[in-house]
Amino acid sequence: MTALLVNILLPLILAPLLPGIINRTKAVMAGRKGQPLFQLYYDLWKLLRKGAVYSRTTSWVFRAGPMVALAAVLTALVIVPLGGSSAPLHFAGDLILLAYLMGLARFFIVLAALDTGSAFEGMGASREVTFAALAEPAFLLGLAALAKLTGSLSLTDILGGLTWQIWSFGAPELAMVAAAVLIVFLTENSRIPVDDPNTHLELTMIHEVMVLDHSGPDFAFILYGSAMKMWILGAILVQIVLPGTGAVSPAHLGVSLAGMIGLAVLVGMVESVMARLRMVRVPQLLLTACAFSVLAIILVLRRS
Amino acid sequence: MYFILVSIGILLLGGLFSFLCDHRQNLSRALGVGGAVAGALVAAVPAVIVLFGGIVDPIRWPWSMPMGSFWLALDGLSALFMLPIAVLPALAAIYGGAYLRGFRGKASLGASWFFFNLLVASMVLLVSARNGVLFLLAWEVMSLASFFLVTMENDRPDVRQAGWTYLVATHIGTAFLLAMFFLLGGPNNSMDFDKFAAGGQGGVIFLLAIIGFGTKAGFIPLHTWLPEAHPAAPSHVSAVMSGIMIKTGIYGLVRTLVFLGAPAEWWGWVLVGIGVLSGVLGVLLALAQHDLKRLLAYHSVENIGIIALGLGLGVVGLARGNTALAVLGFAGGLLHVVNHAMFKGLLFLGAGAVVHATGTRQIDQLGGLLKKMPWTAATFLVGSAAISALPPLNGFVSEFLIYLGSFHAVASPTGGAAVPALVAIGGLALIGGLAAACFTKAFGVVFLGEPRSGLAANAHEVPAAMRTSMIALTACCVALGVLSPLVVPLLGPAVSSATGLPLETARQHLADIGRPLTWITGGAVILLVVLGGLALLRKRLLAGREVGQAGTWDCGYAAPTARMQYTASSFAQPLTDMFRLFLRTHRKGRQVEGLFPRDAQLVTHTPDIFHDGFFRPTFRGAGWLMERLRWLQHGRLQLYVLYIVLTLLVLLVWKLEPSLTAGR
Numbered sequence: 001m002t003a004l005l006v007n008i009l010l011p012l013i014l015a016p017l018l019p020g021i022i023n024r025t026k027a028v029m030a031g032r033k034g035q036p037l038f039q040l041y042y043d044l045w046k047l048l049r050k051g052a053v054y055s056r057t058t059s060w061v062f063r064a065g066p067m068v069a070l071a072a073v074l075t076a077l078v079i080v081p082l083g084g085s086s087a088p089l090h091f092a093g094d095l096i097l098l099a100y101l102m103g104l105a106r107f108f109i110v111l112a113a114l115d116t117g118s119a120f121e122g123m124g125a126s127r128e129v130t131f132a133a134l135a136e137p138a139f140l141l142g143l144a145a146l147a148k149l150t151g152s153l154s155l156t157d158i159l160g161g162l163t164w165q166i167w168s169f170g171a172p173e174l175a176m177v178a179a180a181v182l183i184v185f186l187t188e189n190s191r192i193p194v195d196d197p198n199t200h201l202e203l204t205m206i207h208e209v210m211v212l213d214h215s216g217p218d219f220a221f222i223l224y225g226s227a228m229k230m231w232i233l234g235a236i237l238v239q240i241v242l243p244g245t246g247a248v249s250p251a252h253l254g255v256s257l258a259g260m261i262g263l264a265v266l267v268g269m270v271e272s273v274m275a276r277l278r279m280v281r282v283p284q285l286l287l288t289a290c291a292f293s294v295l296a297i298i299l300v301l302r303r304s
Numbered sequence: 305m306y307f308i309l310v311s312i313g314i315l316l317l318g319g320l321f322s323f324l325c326d327h328r329q330n331l332s333r334a335l336g337v338g339g340a341v342a343g344a345l346v347a348a349v350p351a352v353i354v355l356f357g358g359i360v361d362p363i364r365w366p367w368s369m370p371m372g373s374f375w376l377a378l379d380g381l382s383a384l385f386m387l388p389i390a391v392l393p394a395l396a397a398i399y400g401g402a403y404l405r406g407f408r409g410k411a412s413l414g415a416s417w418f419f420f421n422l423l424v425a426s427m428v429l430l431v432s433a434r435n436g437v438l439f440l441l442a443w444e445v446m447s448l449a450s451f452f453l454v455t456m457e458n459d460r461p462d463v464r465q466a467g468w469t470y471l472v473a474t475h476i477g478t479a480f481l482l483a484m485f486f487l488l489g490g491p492n493n494s495m496d497f498d499k500f501a502a503g504g505q506g507g508v509i510f511l512l513a514i515i516g517f518g519t520k521a522g523f524i525p526l527h528t529w530l531p532e533a534h535p536a537a538p539s540h541v542s543a544v545m546s547g548i549m550i551k552t553g554i555y556g557l558v559r560t561l562v563f564l565g566a567p568a569e570w571w572g573w574v575l576v577g578i579g580v581l582s583g584v585l586g587v588l589l590a591l592a593q594h595d596l597k598r599l600l601a602y603h604s605v606e607n608i609g610i611i612a613l614g615l616g617l618g619v620v621g622l623a624r625g626n627t628a629l630a631v632l633g634f635a636g637g638l639l640h641v642v643n644h645a646m647f648k649g650l651l652f653l654g655a656g657a658v659v660h661a662t663g664t665r666q667i668d669q670l671g672g673l674l675k676k677m678p679w680t681a682a683t684f685l686v687g688s689a690a691i692s693a694l695p696p697l698n699g700f701v702s703e704f705l706i707y708l709g710s711f712h713a714v715a716s717p718t719g720g721a722a723v724p725a726l727v728a729i730g731g732l733a734l735i736g737g738l739a740a741a742c743f744t745k746a747f748g749v750v751f752l753g754e755p756r757s758g759l760a761a762n763a764h765e766v767p768a769a770m771r772t773s774m775i776a777l778t779a780c781c782v783a784l785g786v787l788s789p790l791v792v793p794l795l796g797p798a799v800s801s802a803t804g805l806p807l808e809t810a811r812q813h814l815a816d817i818g819r820p821l822t823w824i825t826g827g828a829v830i831l832l833v834v835l836g837g838l839a840l841l842r843k844r845l846l847a848g849r850e851v852g853q854a855g856t857w858d859c860g861y862a863a864p865t866a867r868m869q870y871t872a873s874s875f876a877q878p879l880t881d882m883f884r885l886f887l888r889t890h891r892k893g894r895q896v897e898g899l900f901p902r903d904a905q906l907v908t909h910t911p912d913i914f915h916d917g918f919f920r921p922t923f924r925g926a927g928w929l930m931e932r933l934r935w936l937q938h939g940r941l942q943l944y945v946l947y948i949v950l951t952l953l954v955l956l957v958w959k960l961e962p963s964l965t966a967g968r
Binding site: 040048050051052053054055056057058059062065069070071072074075078079089090091092093094097099100101103104106107110111114115116117118119120121122123125127129130132133134135136137139140141145148150151152153169202203207212213216217221245275279283290294298 | 326463586672674675685690692693694695700704707708710711712714717722723727728730732733734735737738741743744745747748749752754763817819820821824826827830831832834835838839840841842845846849851852853854855856857858861863866868869870874875876877878879882
């Protein structure tokens with residue numbers, strides 16, 4: 001029961017906090033006061049109380065998109081463990097289901113974007129699928145390296161089995177996997193250097209431009225889904241970098257949560273100090289992630 | 305086993321009478337469709353019996369052909385292929401009955417039904433044949449019947465060209481198969497499958513099988529006939545050809561592996577290599593296409609690649625004694641055969657519905673069809689999600705098995721097969737991402753947004769018969785996905801006969817993956833419950849509130865037109881540019897210049913690099929060589945007689961020489 005509470009309820013409540021922390025970090029770095037930490041909660045609350053406006057071009061696919069995407073991401077959440085406890089759903093190969101549930105969410109967001117018939121949303125959709133196609137091998141190959149290191153096939157066992165001992169002898173490959181997953185994290189969550197969520201020009205956006213036409217509760221679903229996706233990938237990354245002792249403990253949970261905050265601060269700092277890459281450079285970044293994953297695997301295989 | 309004979313009989317009679325009654329359209333159609341459906345249903349009976357663990361008595365009669373007997377039997381492997389051979393053509397025939405109405409007066413529909421039923425009958429015979437001569441006979445009938453189906457609209461030059469390419473390709477493949485069967489049957493001087501022996505030539509036979517069967521299956525670089533023939537054929541025929549006929553190549557390959565017994569490890573590597581190459585290049589070429597059916601044809605190449613990947617991992621597992629990998633690899637590959645038959649059949653029928661409604665296959669001419677054709681759109685959406693391997697549909701299950709086998713091989717402490725497994729993981733991930741890109745493009749541009757031309761604007765939903773088939777295939781895609789914990793154990797007999805492992809071992813390993821599959825279904829249930837909850841929530845939230853209608857936001861631009869929508873070519877451009885090394889897309893057109901530009905245009909065309917870079921020069925070279933021999937063919941009868949005499953003389957000397965030297 002506590003596992004269910006920790007793994008499901010905590011992320012459901014805390015996920016919208018991450019964008020708040022990122023924005024606050026950016027504001028502090030820029031010497032501004034910034035928006036409230038809980039801004040996304042206010043936004044969601046406001047959107048859920050509003051009506052909606054739909055383009056005459058759109059069909060049921062446009063209305064289904066946000067719902068399917070959020071449902072897929074919430075299902076993926078059930079696979080991700082937190083704080084050393086087992087995820088409610090864990091089995092050999094659950095990480096594949098996780099990756100493809102994310103794919104399902106993306107598939108429907110992209111279709112909803114194409115349903116508007118807008119050139120801008122088409123552009124965003126095209127970029128989204130392009131970068132996702134390259135991020136997927138990096139992510140799965142990185143997880144394969146971890147599977148080899150821990151000798152297990154489910155996310156719960158992999159992240160639970162990563163202990164300080166493994167870090168003590170496998171630091172190089174774990175660091176490389178972490179770097180690969182960090183790049184995937186930034187790509188999938190549309191952060192700098194891949195995408196700039198604060199840009200004001202539709203031509204240069206990726207994720208934001210795809211959801212231009214959504215309004216009201218639909219848009220709330222999308223914002224909440226994005227926050228949840230950030231939580232899921234962030235939780236995986238944090239638990240790679242901050243391994244536990246292999247046992248369930250409140251201390252480990254605390255460390256993981258602190259890690260999530262730390263990750264959000266890190267993303268905020270990255271966004272403050274660097275600009276978005278040119279679109280044509282992004283594939284190179286993703287290929288770097290793939291290279292990190294492959295190198296990590298080679299190191300792991302040499303060790304065995 | 306008499307079911308098979310009865311089935312073939314019904315199919316042939318249905319086809320024949322349909323042809324004879326060609327002048328009475330309705331009767332002819334009823335006979336053709338009825339024959340196909342009834343024949344296919346009868347063929348499904350023994351397949352189901354075998355898959356559920358039963359045994360069907362074989363037929364073995366002496367016959368007048370040399371080297372062997374007339375022998376039909378069904379083992380697990382045959383039964384697994386027999387099932388889609390029964391289901392898909394039956395549904396395609398129902399669809400075709402309505403689809404072909406548009407061709408009245410343009411072609412002989414009776415003949416088309418004759419060849420359709422002949423094609424199905426030959427495939428039924430092919431997978432149950434247990435004699436090399438019978439197998440090749442069925443193989444040849446299948447090739448010829450499908451050739452005549454492809455060239456149904458033979459008044460169009462592009463169709464004739466496509467048929468010609470197909471005919472040449474399939475016979476090159478058959479030539480390699482003849483050599484292969486010759487080698488297999490040689491040692492025991494019999495063409496019966498149980499007398500086949502590798503005779504130390506295993507590697508050569510394997511390579512001959514790769515080329516011979518790979519040409520039919522569409523392994524890159526032997527795939528060049530697929531993107532020509534599939535678009536040229538009527539859509540229900542494309543569905544059968546792409547869904548199941550090319551899989552007979554996979555059947556032949558797996559059957560050959562059975563003949564060869566214990567495989568060498570490099571065979572698995574070859575298959576994994578071909579799998580990744582076909583998978584990645586297939587989907588990339590698909591992304592660059594503008595023609596909906598051509599796009600689907602390249603996706604068949606991609607999916608054949610995924611199947612080869614699974615089989616390759618299985619072979620590596622067998623060679624290394626890693627039975628878990630062997631079972632998962634073969635099970636994944638074989639299940640993908642069935643799954644691909646369902647969703648690719650569905651997608652070709654959907655594409656056919658689009659062609660039927662609009663008269664064009666050009667993706668960039670379409671758009672907004674969802675509102676005109678709700679059923680076609682919904683079923684095409686399910687097919688698109690299934691081929692992109694999205695859970696909880698069937699494509700995900702078979703790819704999951706291959707992934708799981710790969711992860712097993714990577715994580716197992718004994719190591720060994722880790723490298724091909726990693727190639728498979730990376731390859732599958734990339735293929736999956738690219739396939740999702742390709743099908744968001746195909747579905748999004750064809751069915752969503754606004755119509756891009758008058759053709760799309762005046763579209764209409766297709767007749768009920770065509771809808772029925774598409775809905776049935778959609779149901780199959782969903783059922784095979786959601787009910788995977790019940791479906792996968794049925795693969796036991798097929799995996800057992802493909803790998804040579806005992807049935808119990810295969811069943812044991814398949815039972816081991818029952819738990820993950822059950823949880824995946826559990827995940828699907830969670831997904832649907834959450835989705836239902838969100839839908840209810842959204843409905844309640846919006847009830848009584850203001851829900852407005854407006855134009856799409858176009859950054860303040862007041863008068864958007866349908867032509868301003870993103871096109872399929874633009875959508876795919878970042879990916880096709882990124883992989884331009886393999887695609888070599890040609891661009892033609894005038895740039896936009898100046899402040900008030902005059903009309904500009906852009907035409908892109910992505911040729912098949914293997915067709916243009918390898919086969920065309922090769923055939924041109926062969927033509928040039930043949931030209932050099934033209935002087936032999938001068939038309940003087942006396943000299944021809946001289947050739948014959950000389951040849952006979954040479955043969956005589958060659959034949960007599962051993963006995964002469966022996967007598968000395």
